[in-house]
Amino acid sequence: MPQNLNYLRETASQTAGPYVHIGLAPGAAGFKLFEKELGQDMAGPYANGERITITGRVLDGTGSPVRDVLLETWQANAAGIYAHEEDPRHSEVEKGFSGWGRVISDFDSGEFVIKTIKPGATPGRNGATQAPHINLWIVARGINVGLNTRIYFEEDSNAHASDQIINLIEQLHRRDTLLAKKTGENTYHFDVVLQGENETVFFDV
Amino acid sequence: MTKKNTYTGEFYQRDRSMHPPAYAEIYKTSVPRSPKQALISIENSLSEITGPKFGHNDLGELDNDLIKNYAQTGDAIGERIIVHGRVLDENGRPVPNTLVEIWQANAGGRYRHKKDMYLAPIDPNFGGCGRTITDEDGYYFFRTVKPGAYPWRNWVNSWRPAHIHVSVFGTAFAQRLITQLYFEGDPLIKKCAIVNTIPDQDAIDGLIAPLDMNAGVPLDCLAYKFDIVLRGRRSTLFENRLEGN
Numbered sequence: 001m002p003q004n005l006n007y008l009r010e011t012a013s014q015t016a017g018p019y020v021h022i023g024l025a026p027g028a029a030g031f032k033l034f035e036k037e038l039g040q041d042m043a044g045p046y047a048n049g050e051r052i053t054i055t056g057r058v059l060d061g062t063g064s065p066v067r068d069v070l071l072e073t074w075q076a077n078a079a080g081i082y083a084h085e086e087d088p089r090h091s092e093v094e095k096g097f098s099g100w101g102r103v104i105s106d107f108d109s110g111e112f113v114i115k116t117i118k119p120g121a122t123p124g125r126n127g128a129t130q131a132p133h134i135n136l137w138i139v140a141r142g143i144n145v146g147l148n149t150r151i152y153f154e155e156d157s158n159a160h161a162s163d164q165i166i167n168l169i170e171q172l173h174r175r176d177t178l179l180a181k182k183t184g185e186n187t188y189h190f191d192v193v194l195q196g197e198n199e200t201v202f203f204d205v
Numbered sequence: 206m207t208k209k210n211t212y213t214g215e216f217y218q219r220d221r222s223m224h225p226p227a228y229a230e231i232y233k234t235s236v237p238r239s240p241k242q243a244l245i246s247i248e249n250s251l252s253e254i255t256g257p258k259f260g261h262n263d264l265g266e267l268d269n270d271l272i273k274n275y276a277q278t279g280d281a282i283g284e285r286i287i288v289h290g291r292v293l294d295e296n297g298r299p300v301p302n303t304l305v306e307i308w309q310a311n312a313g314g315r316y317r318h319k320k321d322m323y324l325a326p327i328d329p330n331f332g333g334c335g336r337t338i339t340d341e342d343g344y345y346f347f348r349t350v351k352p353g354a355y356p357w358r359n360w361v362n363s364w365r366p367a368h369i370h371v372s373v374f375g376t377a378f379a380q381r382l383i384t385q386l387y388f389e390g391d392p393l394i395k396k397c398a399i400v401n402t403i404p405d406q407d408a409i410d411g412l413i414a415p416l417d418m419n420a421g422v423p424l425d426c427l428a429y430k431f432d433i434v435l436r437g438r439r440s441t442l443f444e445n446r447l448e449g450n
């Protein structure tokens with residue numbers, strides 16, 4: 001036997017289950033417990049940039065909306081800076097801008113609503129630039145490991161042409177699954193398809 | 206062991222053999238909710254190695270005490286327990302100042318949730334959620350009551366073992382994890398379809414908290430220990446940067 005490498009192994013994931021709201025959004029579960037629910041205000045009052053609203057649904061393999069889903073978003077500000085110390089420019093982020101949000105689907109319609117500001121382009125690898133995007137993490141009953149994907153914006157097609165991540169997607173038509181479609185001034189639509197035709201591209205990050 | 210996590214490189218690739226597959230036939234709800242296409246593996250950029258931060262200002266004083274944090278007329282009913290442990294990374298280093306959130310059923314197996322219709326009663330003094338931030342050593346603890354087992358619709362007679370749902374952030378969005386804590390000695394663990402979505406017995410064992418008599422409070426409560434391991438990272442930033450993609 002060779003020596004042991006002595007790494008620990010990551011704790012296994014388990015589904016968030018149908019009652020994820022109790023822990024992460026108790027107001028939606030039907031009661032108030034915490035003084036302050038987290039992730040309700042992604043941009044804060046002072047963020048520069050375009051205030052946008054993204055609505056959509058998460059659809060299962062039968063085309064039905066997933067009504068007990070929880071989504072978390074993580075994004076840079078309008079200047080493409082993440083509010084995190086590992087972003088070299090993080091001290092420039094506006095006061096109150098967290099870039100992180102938590103939304104749930106409506107229990108009846110399955111619709112979720114993300115209110116934020118449109119992120120700017122962020123640094124990619126090897127000096128490249130990533131097109132504006134919101135990182136999305138999706139958990140629900142029946143989802144065994146949280147799913148990672150990205151929301152890009154339809155109108156940024158020039159930036160998409162050189163985006164390293166988009167270019168990893170071999171089947172060209174699948175790239176469209178990452179595009180939020182403009183539905184009006186400052187409003188977008190973005191559905192996530194968990195399975196089947198038009199299945200959203202998910203990432204192993 | 207240094208206290209501060211100074212590893213700033215890329216995260217080790219997630220070992221998917223530790224995790225349940227998206228599609229697990231025995232867990233029926235996963236059947237229509239599992240992607241069929243392969244995940245696309247992407248190398249870390251700033252988008253993955255950054256993530257939200259939380260501070261003590263975000264939390265209330267009783268947020269980690271589920272026996273008291275929804276108490277109206279008295280303490281929550283049930284077997285009083287402490288759940289404690291450390292959040293570590295795969296390098297064995299503590300993950301300090303990270304948010305840990307939990308939620309659970311009450312001692313009778315009933316959730317305080319408008320969609321939970323199980324016939325066990327709601328405990329008027331138990332909300333069922335808590336949260337805390339790890340200290341400099343990655344240590345956290347909660348006080349709560351041991352949740353009850355409850356039936357669920359999978360097979361006709363499916364029961365969840367007693368469990369606490371646990372959500373952890375780490376320092377980066379790439380570390381985000383939700384899991385469930387089970388209790389040592391529970392005979393329902395072996396029978397649970399959700400537990401058994403995990404293909405690796407060591408990985409299952411890693412979700413079972415042992416009884417920890419040393420950490421309990423005599424004449425008050427028992428304790429269970431639950432360490433959580435998040436993805437580790439390389440020691441230096443993007444050392445393969447020049448090799449391209």
Ligand SMILES: [Fe+3]
Nearest residue numbers: 017365368370
């Ligand atoms: Fe549960």
